[in-house]
Amino acid sequence: MGALTGATFRPGTGADAIDGVLPRQVVEPDSAREVAAVLEQAARERLTVVLRGGGTKIGWGRPPAALDLVVGLRRLNRLIAHAHADLTVAVEAGATVAEVNAALAGHSQWLHLDAPEGATSGGVIATIDSGPLRNRYGTPRDLLIGVQLATT
Amino acid sequence: MELMTYECDALPYVREEPAVVVLPGSAADVQAVVRLCARHGVPFVARGHGTGLSGGAVPVPGGVVIGLSRLNRVLDVDIPNRRVTVEPGVTNLEITRQVAPFGYYYAPDPSSQQVCSIGGNIAENSGGAHCLKYGFTVHHVLALDAVLPDGEMVHLESAVDDAVGPDLVGLIVGSEGTLAVVTRAVVRILRKPESVRTLLAAFDSIGAAGTAVSEIIAAGIIPAAVEMMDALAIQAAEASVHPGFPAADAVLIVELDGPSAELEELFPLIERTCQRTGAVSVEIARDEAQRARIWKGRKAAFAAMGHVSPNYYVQDGVVPRTKLPEVLNRIRQLEARCGLRIANVFHAGDGNLHPLICYDERVPGQARQAAEAGGEILSYCIEAGGSITGEHGVGMDKREFMPKMFTDEDLDAMLRVRDAIDPRRLCNPGKVFPTPRLCGEVPGPYREHPIEKAGMGERF
Numbered sequence: 099m100g101a102l103t104g105a106t107f108r109p110g111t112g113a114d115a116i117d118g119v120l121p122r123q124v125v126e127p128d129s130a131r132e133v134a135a136v137l138e139q140a141a142r143e144r145l146t147v148v149l150r151g152g153g154t155k156i157g158w159g160r161p162p163a164a165l166d167l168v169v170g171l172r173r174l175n176r177l178i179a180h181a182h183a184d185l186t187v188a189v190e191a192g193a194t195v196a197e198v199n200a201a202l203a204g205h206s207q208w209l210h211l212d213a214p215e216g217a218t219s220g221g222v223i224a225t226i227d228s229g230p231l232r233n234r235y236g237t238p239r240d241l242l243i244g245v246q247l248a249t250t
Numbered sequence: 251m252e253l254m255t256y257e258c259d260a261l262p263y264v265r266e267e268p269a270v271v272v273l274p275g276s277a278a279d280v281q282a283v284v285r286l287c288a289r290h291g292v293p294f295v296a297r298g299h300g301t302g303l304s305g306g307a308v309p310v311p312g313g314v315v316i317g318l319s320r321l322n323r324v325l326d327v328d329i330p331n332r333r334v335t336v337e338p339g340v341t342n343l344e345i346t347r348q349v350a351p352f353g354y355y356y357a358p359d360p361s362s363q364q365v366c367s368i369g370g371n372i373a374e375n376s377g378g379a380h381c382l383k384y385g386f387t388v389h390h391v392l393a394l395d396a397v398l399p400d401g402e403m404v405h406l407e408s409a410v411d412d413a414v415g416p417d418l419v420g421l422i423v424g425s426e427g428t429l430a431v432v433t434r435a436v437v438r439i440l441r442k443p444e445s446v447r448t449l450l451a452a453f454d455s456i457g458a459a460g461t462a463v464s465e466i467i468a469a470g471i472i473p474a475a476v477e478m479m480d481a482l483a484i485q486a487a488e489a490s491v492h493p494g495f496p497a498a499d500a501v502l503i504v505e506l507d508g509p510s511a512e513l514e515e516l517f518p519l520i521e522r523t524c525q526r527t528g529a530v531s532v533e534i535a536r537d538e539a540q541r542a543r544i545w546k547g548r549k550a551a552f553a554a555m556g557h558v559s560p561n562y563y564v565q566d567g568v569v570p571r572t573k574l575p576e577v578l579n580r581i582r583q584l585e586a587r588c589g590l591r592i593a594n595v596f597h598a599g600d601g602n603l604h605p606l607i608c609y610d611e612r613v614p615g616q617a618r619q620a621a622e623a624g625g626e627i628l629s630y631c632i633e634a635g636g637s638i639t640g641e642h643g644v645g646m647d648k649r650e651f652m653p654k655m656f657t658d659e660d661l662d663a664m665l666r667v668r669d670a671i672d673p674r675r676l677c678n679p680g681k682v683f684p685t686p687r688l689c690g691e692v693p694g695p696y697r698e699h700p701i702e703k704a705g706m707g708e709r710f
Contacts, residue, residue, distance in 0.1 A: 183464055184570045184601075206470060226409050226417075239409045239417055240389055249663065 105132050114168055116148060117161035121168040128173035130190070134248035140167055141250035151218030152194055155225055171220060177201050186243065191220025210235040256315045259302040260362075263617070264646055268295075268309035273317045277337075277395065277403070277433035283316055284431060285401035293676045296431045298338065298370030301362045303564060304645025306373060306426045306681055316431060318369050324348050325434065333392055335436045338369025342376075345437060354439040357384040360641065361549045369432050374643040375424030379475045379548070381641075382599035383507075388423040390438050396422060396430035399677040403433070410438070421667070426643050427678040429671045443507035446474070447517050448535040450544050451524040452498035456480060456594075459500040460575050462527040463598045466504070467571070469523070471516055474507040476599035477548050480578075482558065483593040483606065490554035493547025496531050502598065503548055505541075551595045552606065559591065559608035561617070565624040566642040567631035571601040580630045581605060588623050590616070602640030603631065629654065649684040 105128075110121035127133045140147050145166035150156055152172070174192035181187070182205040189198050195213035202208050212229025213222050221227070223245075228237045257265040269292075274280045287294045293313040300307060309315050321337035324344065328334070329352045334345055342363040345356040359378035360366055366376070372394070377386045384390075392411040397403050407413035409420060422430055453459040459478055466473065479487065484495050495501055504520050506513050524532050535541035555562040569577045578594065585592045593606040605627050609620040628638050628651050638644065638651045652661060665683060669675075679685075 181570060181572065183468060183572045185467065186570075226412075228412070232412075236385075236389065237409055237412070239420065240385065247663070 105136060110165075110168065116156055116165060116168070119162050119165050121148070121165040123166065124168045124170060126170040126173050130174065130246065130248060133169065133171070133174065136167075136169055137248050137250045140169075149224075151192060151221030151224075152214075152216035154214040154217045155221060155227060158225070171218065175218075180205070182207060188244075189219055191223075192218050194218050195222060209241060211238055211241070255300075256297065256309060256317065259297070259300045259305060259307040261303055261305040261308075261645070261647055263621075264305045264308050266309045266311050268315040269312045271315045271317055273320050275320045277321070277397075280316065280318070280321070280431055280433050281397045281401060281403050283314070284397045284399065287314055287676060288399060288401045288674075291674065291676065293679050294431075295678050296369070296373070296427045298367030298373070299341070299365055301366040302370060302374065302645065303566065303642040304374075304426075304639070304647040306643050306645035306678070307370075308646050310679060318367065318431075321369075321433065329354065329439075332439050333436050334439055335434065336368055337434060338367060338372070338432050340368050342366050342368055342371055345439070349439050350442075353442050355442050356390070356437060357440050358387050358390055361552065368435055368437065372423050372432050372435060373425065373427045374641065377597075377602070377641045379477055379545075379597060380505075382476060382597065383472050383474045384440070386641075388420055391419055391423055391435055392438050393436040394419055394422055394432050395434035396432045398430050399672040399674070404430075424643075426645060426682050428668060428681055429677060431677075443474075443509075445510040445513045446505060446507040446541065447513050448503065448505040448541045448544055449517075449521065449524070450495070450533045450535075451502045451504070451529040452496040452531045453500045453502065453527075453529055454498065456500045456578050457575050458528045459502045460598070462502060462524050462529065464572065465523045465527060466520060467599070469519060471506075471519065473504050473520070473599060475503065475505040476597070477503040478594075478596050478598040479503075479548065479551060480594040482591055482608075483551050483554075483595045486554040486558045486593060487547040487551050489557040491546050491550045493543050493550075495547050498530060502529075503544055548595070551593075552604070555593060555606050555608065558593075560610045560612070561608070561620075562593075563607045563609065563617075563620045563624055564642075565603075565605045565607065565627055566640050567603045567605075567628050567636060567638060568640040569601045569603060569631050569634040569636035571598070573634040573636070574598065574601055574603070577603065577627075577630050577634050577636075581627060584623060584626060588619060590620055590623055592623070597640070600640075601636065603627075625651070644682045646681055649682065652682070652684055 105125050107123045107125045110124050114121050114124050125136055127136055146164045147167045150168050150170045171192035174190040176190045178188040195211055195217055199208045210231050212231045222238045226237050226239050256268055256271045272283050293310040294316055295309050296316045297307040298318055318339045322339035323337045326335040327348050358376055359380050360376045371387045375387050391408055393407045395405050406418045409417040463476055479501050481499050488495055506517055581592055591608040596603045607620045607623050609616040611617045632655050638648050638655055
């Protein structure tokens with residue numbers, strides 16, 4: 099599968115196991131375009147795919163019945179734009195909340211989210227993972243104003 | 251004759267006569283009507299109190315209008331859990347009235363709140379002057395009961411309330427009546443702030459007022475509301491409700507709310523910022539009456555245009571707040587080019603712009619010119635990285651701008667969702683998305699092709 103998309107595929111190792119199930123392959127694209135290409139090809143080949151950000155919630159839900167491909171998104175971690183005067187930031191979904199907040203700190207701004215260490219902004223949005231800050235600031239869903247998606 | 255009331259909403263130049271108007275008295279009635287429409291393939295449009303500004307409630311020719319005004323009961327007020335359960339025909343302000351005696355209120359406050367229905371607010375994801383700090387309807391809906399286009403009744407819980415799974419409440423809110431008819435909503439209420447302080451600052455240019463806003467935001471202060479009005483809007487407001495606004499190029503209304511101690515700290519900063527950026531006058535409301543007077547001037551701004559022009563057309567667009575001065579400049583140039591005066595009122599805190607385009611419908615061609623100017627302003631908003639609607643919705647009025655803002659793939663993704671829920675396009679068809687006129691495809695009752703009838707094909 100690797101040749102067509104340009105991304106490097108490798109076999110799954112113990113560290114990639116989800117609830118004890120080893121993926122046949124793992125790929126870590128480094129651009130949105132590459133993610134789309136991987137998903138498109140996986141769909142054509144009818145592979146079961148799991149998306150992985152920081153892996154902080156990868157154990158939620160039942161163990162996967164089949165696991166052909168894990169798509170790791172941590173390499174998609176660029177800050178695209180911080181319009182500090184507009185109070186908005188555009189980031190790639192693989193950036194962790196901590197990484198985003200480090201970048202925002204320069205203008206004394208932050209994403210007011212409780213996120214487990216290593217949780218990605220994409221993962222937090224996918225799961226609406228929230229904590230005590232929610233009482234004052236609302237959930238991740240309330241912070242999201244726009245999104246770019248790669249679909250199968 | 252009676253059907254004429256339902257021909258249009260507050261966008262008066264688009265009218266269609268419905269075949270039938272139904273006024274159900276209960277959620278069960280609503281479900282029965284939708285089931286009947288589904289059985290016979292008849293399109294339907296849900297309608298609140300008809301205050302919409304984008305033609306979202308315009309009937310489909312030959313279709314049914316489901317008027318929800320009779321579903322106007324407040325079903326439950328739960329103060330300890332800060333939730334109120336209402337039927338869709340309850341007015342926005344009525345919710346606040348129900349909880350005000352306990353020291354609470356319902357935050358989203360569109361200017362039409364005395365009249366508009368919560369069902370309509372849900373359809374449009376309505377905001378209001380205080381949405382900078384408090385968000386939109388979608389941030390305040392905890393749960394919904396709704397009838398889907400096939401007649402199924404569903405109960406949905408919101409991510410606001412920590413529900414799991416896809417945020418279907420978020421999907422329905424703002425869908426402009428194209429996915430379901432809401433029959434019940436649970437909304438959240440907020441504690442009234444301990445203190446409110448409002449100031450009105452006059453500037454000799456929009457640019458200076460805009461700088462004041464930028465500096466306030468940069469200081470990390472999120473006011474409850476920041477509203478701006480330009481010279482023509484000020485003039486109109488003065489002529490109509492006499493709020494005592496200074497004759498300036500721009501006025502800024504800044505309101506802070508919160509704990510008294512917080513206001514003691516922050517309000518002087520706001521004052522000083524306005525003075526530093528060149529305010530020619532700063533008036534601080536001493537009491538509730540003065541505050542109400544200041545807001546009356548702002549909230550009456552649209553209707554007030556009737557005092558300076560025979561007709562006017564309200565547009566609604568969004569630009570990133572930092573791009574406001576640039577877009578306003580372009581609007582001024584447009585004003586000079588087309589010869590129609592344009593007043594500007596906006597939610598300066600979040601860049602939601604309401605150009606009010608003056609025209610005289612008795613002058614041939616001016617109405618069309620005003621509509622074209624409105625469309626051109628929307629293209630300025632898109633070019634500045636903004637949106638074609640801040641609060642009024644896409645409805646019928648702005649369908650053709652959707653492809654200017656979204657790619658074919660984007661629109662396709664949205665339509666896939668819509669078609670998954672309403673595959674026969676019975677639920678408020680013809681709204682939000684531009685409809686290509688393929689041969690034989692006309693709006694109106696769904697006509698099953700013989701191949702579909704025979705079960706040999708499906709329409710996508």
